[in-house]
Amino acid sequence: MPFLVRLRFGPPSSPAVTGTWDSEATAERKFRGFIGRYGSRADVRIEELATFCGQEGVLSPA
Template structure:
């Protein structure tokens, strides 16, 4: 079976969890919808950790797509 291409770069969407400014977890996905779902999951699972910050970046464009908590 041949894998299907999605038209996006593999591991294009990078999700990062930091706590108190230190990296705690990373994840990469090739589909934005998957990455955004994971972002929501991570906010639910890790958002209450002391000093938690979760960021989703499009590595191809360098754009920050969303963060939690929101920027002031």
């Protein structure tokens, strides 16, 4: 199951940067790193997601 981390600056319709990893631990590390780097900005949305059967589900929003 692929794990994704999505970083978006601005509203939900703005472009996003998404990384995909097979390891949940790696995705979690990247997610926490993005929170540390960008989490204090009001215009940032960071999400950790998992993909199962073609559907994305949010594991951790920040």
